[in-house]
Amino acid sequence: MASDEDFGFKELIIWRKAIDFSKNVINLVDNIKTEKKHYRITEQTEASATSVAANIAEGKGRFSRKEFKQYLFIARGSIYETITFLNIMKELGWLTVSEVEIIEKEGLMLNKMLNSLINKLETD
16 A cells, blocks of 8 residues: 655645645535536536646656646646636626636735746756
8 A cells, every 4th residue: 555655746745835725725616506507517627626736746757847847837837717607607797806806816825836846847
C-alpha cells in the first residue's frame, strides 16, 4: 500500500489550494437555484475546477520538469475555463456578481502561484 510520502504532490501548497478552489466551486454550483437544473454546464464547471488539482498532481507524477510544466499550463487553462463558466452563469442570473468575484480572486491567486512555479521550473 502506498504511503503519503509516495505522492509528492500532496506536499505542494498549490495542490492544496487547488483542492480548496474546486470545493468552493462545487459548493457554489450545487447551490444554484433555477427552475431547471442545467447539468451540462454545472458538470463542466465542476470538471474544470477539479482538473486544476488533478493536473498539478499528474504533472508532479511525471518524470521530467518539462512534462510537469506542461501540466501546470493545463491547470492554468482549467482555471480560466472555470471562471468563464461561472461568468456565463452570472450572466444568466444564476450567480451573483459577488459570488463570482470571490472565486475569481481565488483563481487569480492560484494563477499567480502556478506562474511562480512554472518560472521556478524554468530557472532551476
